Every structure is written in C-alpha cells, then in structure tokens.
Amino acid sequence: MKYALLLMGNAADADCGDDGGPDPSDFMAFDQEINEAGVVVGGFALEGPEHGVRVSETGGESIVTSGPFAESGEFVGGSYVIEVPSIDEAIAWAKKSPGSRLGHIEIRPVADY
Helix, strand or coil, X not given: CEEEEEEEEEHHHCCCCHHHCCCHHHHXXXXXXXXXXXXXXXXXXXXXXXXXXXXXXXXXXXXXXXXXXXXXXXXXXXXXXXXXXXXXXXXXXXXXXXXXXXXXXXXXXXXXX
C-alpha cells in the first residue's frame, strides 16, 4: 500500500539545527536510508510558506493571495510517498524521520481510484 508522509512544520520552529532540532545532515541521512530501503515512490521538499501563492474563488471571481499566510502557523515542508505492506511500517518510517522533531508527520493512505 502507498502512504504519503507529510512533514508538517511550525513556522515558529522552521530553522533546522536551532534549539536541539534536527540538523540538515539529519534529513540527508534519513533521505539516504529511506531511499536505500527501496520504499520511496516519490517525494519532495518545499520552499517555505513565504514563497507560496493561494488561489481561491469567491462569487465566481478568482482571488490570488501571496504568502506568507498569517492565519497559518503550520505548513507542509515536504513529503515522501512510500510503498510498504502496512500502516505500522509507514509509522515506523515516520518515527525515524527528523521531520517529527520540527512538528509532526501526518500519514495518509494514497487513494487508488
């Protein structure tokens, strides 16, 4: 089964290596380990929310808003899509990720329509 590991961060704690948080080398080591295990289907890191743009529609009119978005203290920092036999194995990989020390990791099954 495929699972998305969404690395969720808090804007206030976004600096790696500060206050006992993970160092960027922690992420590189985890990335190497999970890729060498052969479970990664895809994934990516994202720039910070200050680089984002939101598109919404109100009353038939498109509205484009540039980040950062003051109402959102939490953001998606990146993701992995992995293929493993069970949710328990997905949880095990999430526990190993240094991303869990910057916020949390949300695990969601990938829909197969």
